Amino acid sequence: MSNHLFDAIRAGIKPEAPFIETASGATWSYADMLQLSAKLAHALVKRGVEPGDRVAVQVEKSPEALMLYLACVRAGAIYLPLNTAYTLAELEYFIGDAEPRLVVCTPKAKDGLEPIAAAKGAVVETLDEKGGGSLMALAANEADDFDNIERGPDDLAAILYTSGTTGRSKGAMLSHDNLLSNAATLRDYWRFTSDDRLIHALPIFHTHGLFVASNVIMLSGASMYFLPKFDGDQALSLMPKATAMMGVPTFYVRLIQSPELTPERTASMRLFISGSAPLLAETHRQFEAMTGHRILERYGMTETNMNTSNPYDGERVAGTVGFPLPGVSLRVTDPESGKPVADGETGMIEVKGPNVFQGYWRMPEKTASEFRADGFFITGDLGMVDERGYVHIVGRGKDLVISGGYNIYPKEVETEIDQLPGVFESAVIGVAHPDFGEGVTAVVVRKPGATLEEKDVLAALQDRLARYKQPKRVIFVDDLPRNTMGKVQKNILRQTYADLYQPQGATTA
Numbered sequence: 001m002s003n004h005l006f007d008a009i010r011a012g013i014k015p016e017a018p019f020i021e022t023a024s025g026a027t028w029s030y031a032d033m034l035q036l037s038a039k040l041a042h043a044l045v046k047r048g049v050e051p052g053d054r055v056a057v058q059v060e061k062s063p064e065a066l067m068l069y070l071a072c073v074r075a076g077a078i079y080l081p082l083n084t085a086y087t088l089a090e091l092e093y094f095i096g097d098a099e100p101r102l103v104v105c106t107p108k109a110k111d112g113l114e115p116i117a118a119a120k121g122a123v124v125e126t127l128d129e130k131g132g133g134s135l136m137a138l139a140a141n142e143a144d145d146f147d148n149i150e151r152g153p154d155d156l157a158a159i160l161y162t163s164g165t166t167g168r169s170k171g172a173m174l175s176h177d178n179l180l181s182n183a184a185t186l187r188d189y190w191r192f193t194s195d196d197r198l199i200h201a202l203p204i205f206h207t208h209g210l211f212v213a214s215n216v217i218m219l220s221g222a223s224m225y226f227l228p229k230f231d232g233d234q235a236l237s238l239m240p241k242a243t244a245m246m247g248v249p250t251f252y253v254r255l256i257q258s259p260e261l262t263p264e265r266t267a268s269m270r271l272f273i274s275g276s277a278p279l280l281a282e283t284h285r286q287f288e289a290m291t292g293h294r295i296l297e298r299y300g301m302t303e304t305n306m307n308t309s310n311p312y313d314g315e316r317v318a319g320t321v322g323f324p325l326p327g328v329s330l331r332v333t334d335p336e337s338g339k340p341v342a343d344g345e346t347g348m349i350e351v352k353g354p355n356v357f358q359g360y361w362r363m364p365e366k367t368a369s370e371f372r373a374d375g376f377f378i379t380g381d382l383g384m385v386d387e388r389g390y391v392h393i394v395g396r397g398k399d400l401v402i403s404g405g406y407n408i409y410p411k412e413v414e415t416e417i418d419q420l421p422g423v424f425e426s427a428v429i430g431v432a433h434p435d436f437g438e439g440v441t442a443v444v445v446r447k448p449g450a451t452l453e454e455k456d457v458l459a460a461l462q463d464r465l466a467r468y469k470q471p472k473r474v475i476f477v478d479d480l481p482r483n484t485m486g487k488v489q490k491n492i493l494r495q496t497y498a499d500l501y502q503p504q505g506a507t508t509a
Contacts, residue, residue: 003153005176006073008184009218010034017194018223020063023234028063030221033070038146039139040071046138047102047123051076051149054100054159056122058082058091058109060129061204061228064136066214068104068127069204073176076149077101079158080171081205083406085466088112093168094161095120098361104135129228153177159361160207162302162407171361172303174211181354182305183215185325190271190296191312192244196222199238199245201230207302208276208405213246236260244271248405249279249437252295256286266291271312275300276405277437278393284318297321299393301379302407305355308391320390328353331376332385338372341384346394349383350376399490401430403438406468410490413471416464417442417457422450427480427488428471433501441500442471443493445480452476473500 013019015031049055055077059065072079080098082091095103095116103117107126117124126133151157157176161169186192198217202209217224225238232254235245245251252274255261272287272295279297288294299321300306307330310322324330331340332347341347356377359367370378382394401408410428417426424445430438446452454474461470481492 003176003180004073004148004151005157005180005215006037006070006148008180009070009215012219013221014194017221019218020066020224020226022063023225023227026063033067035144036064036067036139037070037074038144039142040068040135041074041146041148042142043135043139044071044075044077044102046142047125049075049077049101051151052078052156053102054078054080054098055102055104056080056082056095056098056100057104057127058084058086058205059104059106059127060084061226062127062129062131063226064127064131066204066226068135069210069214073157074146074148076151076155078156081158081160081210083205083466083468084203085468087463087466088116089464090466092116095122097168098159098171107133151176154358156358158211160302168412170363170366173358173361174305175358178305178355178357179211179215180219181327182325183211183219185327185355186212186216186306186309187220189309189312189325190216190244190273192216192220192222194221196220196244196270197242198222198224199227199235199242200224201227201235201251202246202248203229206276206405207300207305208246208248211305212275212300230254232258233260236265239265239269241268243269244273245269246273246275248276249274249283250404250435252279252283252287253435256283256290261287261290263290263292266293269293271296273298275306277402279318281318299391301381303357304351304353304377304379307351307353307355307379310390317390320386320392322391323389324351324391325353325355328355329376330385330391332383335382343385343387346382346384349379349381349391349393351379352376399429401428401438401440403430403433403440404436404468408440408469413440413442413461413465413469416461417444420452420457420460422447422452423457424450425480427490427493429490429493429497431494431497431500433472434503436472439472439501440469441497442474443480443497444474444476445478446476475500 013030019030020028055072069079100122103122103124105113114124125135127135154175158174159171162172204210274295275298294316296310298309308321310316329352335348352375384392413428414426424447426444428442431441433439457474481489
């Protein structure tokens, strides 16, 4: 297999085979993909993009946006997808840190982004959700073939920014081999072939929708229903024609609320996969009771792609993330000493394998601190391996919140809240939420005499933070609980408000 991600994809596809069908019924063959990705690669080169340059992309999901990712790979550039919910204030940090040669955005965002890009020497082009925009105009008259720029296995294909628990987001550097090796492993482990038809309702600025879903499908020569977002009724309508779906727990929570979810409706489906956040065991059980299918849960992260998976054949155990994938080594260690702990004991999950990233962009000291001397990456996730070898994720070593499949680090939200008039201090926690996995929850102490209300805090954050980072609730207290060292005890806050989002009369016990 080639070291170049796109060369490997091209080697396994049939140009005439179907690739994408959109919600509007538009269809793309693999020949269409080859042609448009070539045209876009030429356009990138004409815009001054050279091998190793970053191309930052904040656009709506569309087939053309996926072709732009492939064009970057073909041109030897480093693809930098950005969440469509990021505000201009957030984008200023990413563009300043990554220093891209080119920024691609929606037409409506161009005026706001141009001065930010210009300050870093970047140019701006546009791409809209219908496949129009200035970038597409540039590509229109280009040749429909392109000689891929040669790349080695350790050359970067993408940088994905990941939320830490302190400080700003870090750029995880992912090489051609990181992406290709993981996609090949998942294709084989999950038995994907050219006969598969995936329901793709995930965003493509995130590792799940871009690398796990799209790369696996392309490497299999399979096809997908490419939906702008998840809609339960739409997904159910496609199931008789589809064979697989990849989703976050929220998808499955919504599906089990429909009486249309039946064994008959899911008869042609062979695989339902869940990831990006913990799937409640109860959701797992309800889905199986309604369909006869056991959801396959797996575990990965931005820095590593996928690390573990429940088996394709064999028991898929609710509440676990299965076994380490072929080629991936996983161990659980004492967080203080770094020494391995016995099976059944909780500790820090560490992983090693071809899937593990190259380090954090321009952060050599941070990179060095996250790896052991023998090459294992310290994930920051707490877990344990049971006597059967199944991996359980117990929690996070730090207070990262995962809501709707997105990582949110509390410090960023707290910093914005603490700047508001009338706020003395705040603590942001994740609280179990039936739809989002965890709901971002702010616990706030007012300054003496302040009359700040929940609606005031929520309104003030609307233009400062991406929507998924904004608290779902703001609770006011007189004091935050602290230990003897003065550190806020977020574990106590999580216990106190554990039932905040539960239906009336229900408990989390």
